[in-house]
Amino acid sequence: MSPRRSDPNARSTLVDIAARLLAEEGPEALSTRRIAAEAGSSTMAVYTHFGGMQGLVREMVHEGFARLQRYLTGVTETDDPVADMALLGRAYRGNALANPDLYAVMFGGFSLAGFTLSDEDRQHGRYTLANVARCAGRCIASGRFEPGDPELVAHHMWVATHGLVTLELGDYLFEPYDAERIFESQLVNMMVSAGDKPETAARSVADSRTRLETEVPE
Amino acid sequence: MSPRRSDPNARSTLVDIAARLLAEEGPEALSTRRIAAEAGSSTMAVYTHFGGMQGLVREMVHEGFARLQRYLTGVTETDDPVADMALLGRAYRGNALANPDLYAVMFGGFSLAGFTLSDEDRQHGRYTLANVARCAGRCIASGRFEPGDPELVAHHMWVATHGLVTLELGDYLFEPYDAERIFESQLVNMMVSAGDKPETAARSVADSRTRLETEVPE
DNA sequence: TTGTAATCAGAACACTGTTATGGAATCCGG
DNA sequence: CCGGATTCCATAACAGTGTTCTGATTACAA
Numbered sequence: 001m002s003p004r005r006s007d008p009n010a011r012s013t014l015v016d017i018a019a020r021l022l023a024e025e026g027p028e029a030l031s032t033r034r035i036a037a038e039a040g041s042s043t044m045a046v047y048t049h050f051g052g053m054q055g056l057v058r059e060m061v062h063e064g065f066a067r068l069q070r071y072l073t074g075v076t077e078t079d080d081p082v083a084d085m086a087l088l089g090r091a092y093r094g095n096a097l098a099n100p101d102l103y104a105v106m107f108g109g110f111s112l113a114g115f116t117l118s119d120e121d122r123q124h125g126r127y128t129l130a131n132v133a134r135c136a137g138r139c140i141a142s143g144r145f146e147p148g149d150p151e152l153v154a155h156h157m158w159v160a161t162h163g164l165v166t167l168e169l170g171d172y173l174f175e176p177y178d179a180e181r182i183f184e185s186q187l188v189n190m191m192v193s194a195g196d197k198p199e200t201a202a203r204s205v206a207d208s209r210t211r212l213e214t215e216v217p218e
Numbered sequence: 219m220s221p222r223r224s225d226p227n228a229r230s231t232l233v234d235i236a237a238r239l240l241a242e243e244g245p246e247a248l249s250t251r252r253i254a255a256e257a258g259s260s261t262m263a264v265y266t267h268f269g270g271m272q273g274l275v276r277e278m279v280h281e282g283f284a285r286l287q288r289y290l291t292g293v294t295e296t297d298d299p300v301a302d303m304a305l306l307g308r309a310y311r312g313n314a315l316a317n318p319d320l321y322a323v324m325f326g327g328f329s330l331a332g333f334t335l336s337d338e339d340r341q342h343g344r345y346t347l348a349n350v351a352r353c354a355g356r357c358i359a360s361g362r363f364e365p366g367d368p369e370l371v372a373h374h375m376w377v378a379t380h381g382l383v384t385l386e387l388g389d390y391l392f393e394p395y396d397a398e399r400i401f402e403s404q405l406v407n408m409m410v411s412a413g414d415k416p417e418t419a420a421r422s423v424a425d426s427r428t429r430l431e432t433e434v435p436e
Numbered sequence: 437t438t439g440t441a442a443t444c445a446g447a448a449c450a451c452t453g454t455t456a457t458g459g460a461a462t463c464c465g466g
Numbered sequence: 467c468c469g470g471a472t473t474c475c476a477t478a479a480c481a482g483t484g485t486t487c488t489g490a491t492t493a494c495a496a
Binding site: 031032033043044046047052053113114 | 482483484485486
């Protein structure tokens with residue numbers, strides 16, 4: 001593996017350009033010729049480095065998973081695990097709102113440039129649930145949550161938050177039933193369903209809101 | 219408006235062909251030339267009837283909303299409104315599983331052939347929530363749910379079910395945490411969060427399961 | 437220095453949505 | 467009944483897409 005002249009990290013440069021085009025101009029702007037023009041090269045760059053457009057999209061999806069992981073690992077462990085849990089949900093939503101198109105490709109179940117996720121990619125996505133499951137385990141150990149499977153709790157949390165985020169990205173939630181309002185009560189409902197008392201759950205969820213700006217990237 | 223010879227309902231024929239192609243071969247198979255070949259005509263048919271590919275996709279989305287509406291209106295009102303509520307959730311999921319690609323276009327927040335939903339289309343989608351809100355009102359009136367806004371309850375139900383369905387369609391739920399398992403406990407959690415007692419909620423959710431095959435189309 | 441491998445520019449191919457053109461069949465007013 | 471007017475569609479072309487082939491240019495190794 002020996003590059004000719006230019007950047008030795010031409011790969012990440014192309015991925016960055018593609019991610020920027022996707023974020024700024026939407027999926028329609030993602031074309032080999034457009035990317036090549038932005039990078040100042042020819043369309044062949046996409047093929048020598050990624051084997052085609054789908055390979056580039058795959059790389060973008062991996063970057064998307066890495067960003068999500070970064071958002072989740074940004075929340076620190078405190079002595080209130082339920083508040084940590086709520087903050088994980090907020091971080092998950094924050095990442096989706098910061099990278100909406102990327103999130104749609106990762107979890108929207110739809111194809112971009114004919115690309116569809118492989119089982120390995122999906123496993124990559126599910127791996128980020130480990131953070132949530134670990135926190136659920138701490139909630140159970142502390143006695144706030146009922147004894148049970150932390151992974152199952154994490155899945156319930158994931159399903160609910162994912163549903164809210166996708167409908168929010170699709171502009172389906174507004175006015176009296178806006179995403180913020182539903183999300184707040186949803187977080188409390190999640191904690192109560194997992195076993196926490198309504199009063200303490202509401203308190204922890206409220207506490208987690210103030211930690212959002214300080215413990216989440218970007 | 220007078221057709222030349224063939225079908226006077228050439229519009230619905232083209233929509234049916236497009237829907238079948240989308241369901242059987244995925245989004246990549248949706249092309250004007252392919253549709254024209256299946257219909258035995260030329261690509262111009264798409265333009266005279268729909269003004270372009272996006273117009274055809276819009277018509278397919280409307281058809282998708284109509285099918286969802288048909289699924290939801292299929293559940294009859296019984297003297298157990300909570301069971302009716304659970305069955306509405308099952309019907310919603312049933313429609314999504316029966317028309318996965320169409321559902322992704324409707325609610326996935328992603329574009330197909332450069333088509334994006336208009337505000338009017340979205341309103342069309344939110345209108346189907348009226349069925350759920352009406353049922354929530356009956357649950358509140360019966361005393362099973364706490365007094366409150368039926369529409370808000372419907373939104374919580376929608377968000378949770380949509381999240382489960384999209385992750386299920388994306389093949390993210392399997393093995394020990396499969397969609398069926400999560401959905402069942404999620405339904406109970408929804409009812410309890412709305413105010414129902416855990417025992418009666420579990421009973422109603424279980425009762426609704428047997429009604430699925432008889433009260434849902436297809 | 438020579439050889440080998442990697443990288444990329446350019447042209448070409450098959451495909452896409454779309455538009456312009458024109459012909460054919462219906463309707464509708466006389 | 468008949469003659470515009472209108473509607474529909476087949477054909478061909480254009481600009482765009484992902485992709486492949488070819489060849490030239492460069493970097494690194496023996």
